[in-house]
Amino acid sequence: MRAFYALFVARNKEFLRDRGTLAWNFLFPFLAVAAIALVFSGGNRELYKVGVVGLDALRASQHSAGTAPQAGTAPAGAAATAPSAAGSTADGSPAQAAVRAFLQTRYVQFVPVHDLAAAQDKVRHHLFDLVLDVQGQPRYWVNPTNPKGYFLERVLWSAGGRSALPREELQGREIRYIDWLLPGVLAMNMMFSCLWGVGYVIVRYRKGLILRRLKASPITAVQFICAQIASRLVLVLFVTAVLFFGLDWMLDIYNAGSLLALFVVFAIGGICMIALGILLASRTSNQELAGGLLNLATWPMMFLSGIWFSLEGSSPWLIQLSRVFPLTHLIDAARAIMVDGATLSAVLPQLGWLVAMTAVFLGAGALLFRWE
């Protein structure tokens, strides 16, 4: 019992005197909770997603006229009662009145859309349940094979839109959640493998003085780092390929794009993640601190890079923040290829970001790197 107590006290002292790890242990839960709170703030309990072309302009005009209802904040039943109240067209056509009433429906996420064609694609793949164009003569598009679209259309009709709004049907294979999710999961797995597999191992090498042993040999830091990149990249691409084809075999994963383009995206993304791992592991020999730093990098990316849900419709500043993370660009590019059938040239902006981040991470990592 005395030995246990002595060990207990010794370990506590060790922990409390390690300021970096101590600070991290407080900081990390705070950041994780804050990130979750951010993403799920505002009572986001919407079950349906509607893309609205011209939503911003409509809200601005309603706001200036002092008649702007907040979308999704009307009392229950408002959607059903609004058409008759607004049907007088006192401030517009019956179609516009129906739109205003429809936009008051609760538990529907109305997402501002600027690219109608892209939004129509989302309707085809069930990523939007309905698209509404409120510019000029209002009209809407729906996929008849989407059950949620069916219900939303009924709500729109009850708001007076059945006769007032032209309807167009869009056909396409449903992109299941798993189809949409898979690029994010593959990218997340790649992120963890690269950051921990390289970053944590380098710190362990440093702590175990393996790097010191290497420093005494003719090996240069560049050779060492390149070997780490190459080794991890091959492993992670192999694992990703096995996951991709294995899941495809099991679940018939939807992939509208080219496998070669997908390979290029994952290869560039993998190098970027490895470079980040090298940067995070460039100096410390404290494994606990390294673990904290790696968590600091991975957890925000896991929540804010759009792995589990689309950031579409989130606060603009949150979307901007997500652009800071390489995982966001990797997922965006992979998802664009798999879900939308994008070509490599279409995802050049994301690839450009990844290449630029890689250069920054590698440059800083090389500058900061120390063997001991």
Add this chain to the structure above:
Amino acid sequence: MSAILEARELVKRYPKVTAVDGLSLSIAEGTCFGLLGPNGAGKTTTVEMMEGLTPPSSGEVRFRGQPLDRHFKQAVGIQFQSTTLQDFLTTRECIELFASFYPSPLPTAEVMRMCSLEAFADQDNRKLSGGQRQRLYLALALVNDPQLLFLDEPTTGLDPQARQNFWELIRSIKAKRKTIVLTTHYMEEAYALCDEIAIMDRGRIIAQGTPEALLMEHFEGVWLELPRGSFTPPPDFPWKVYATEALVGIHTANVNETLRHLMAQQVSLEGLRVKAPTLDDLFLELTGRELRA
């Protein structure tokens, strides 16, 4: 003999301490040079500077008359005391890995034979015993057939058999005219292996020479040791004495005269031992007996 390695006025300052303070030494080719000193004497820092791993604050190290350059790493081997190796690699794979760093390494089989590692060739390096692991570390230091070999406390923690075995290994390397720089806490080891030793304290060399020459220089005569209960030296005892809990030691250059004196005092000589001074005695004589950090 020409010097293979020279240190000239080496100084290493850290923010709160000067670890090495103007140290100069010269190591002749083909010899085994021992660097000794108590903890904190600065020998590790000195060796790290000579290995090219730590830059000196001032002064310089020269290898074959030239400042250390990238070719130096090709020509030296370093056996680190307490490092780990990559997990899950076998003995053979570790040697092959490090051999790959050099343009003309020795064949792996030859290195394993030199270090008696054949029986453990396919064993995970983490599962080697202390002696086996030290031999593997030595193998890694020998893999490039170095001209100069640094051994950092190579037998620390080994049992007597493993230590003797390791010494034989070092002697076989010496026989190949390799130059060895050895740091050790075991004076017996330095005496057994080194052609020349330097004793450091407080960042400086306080004695240097062959072990025999240093012993002759600092000690004249032998120690006579008696059980503590059989003799209590009077204040006017004519020879230098020391006492431990178990015995009393008398330093004398004339054994016959001292023994006659003791017998005249009717001191029992039961349990008498005659001990020649060792490097341990020299070390303590030069660096003091107080405990170092």
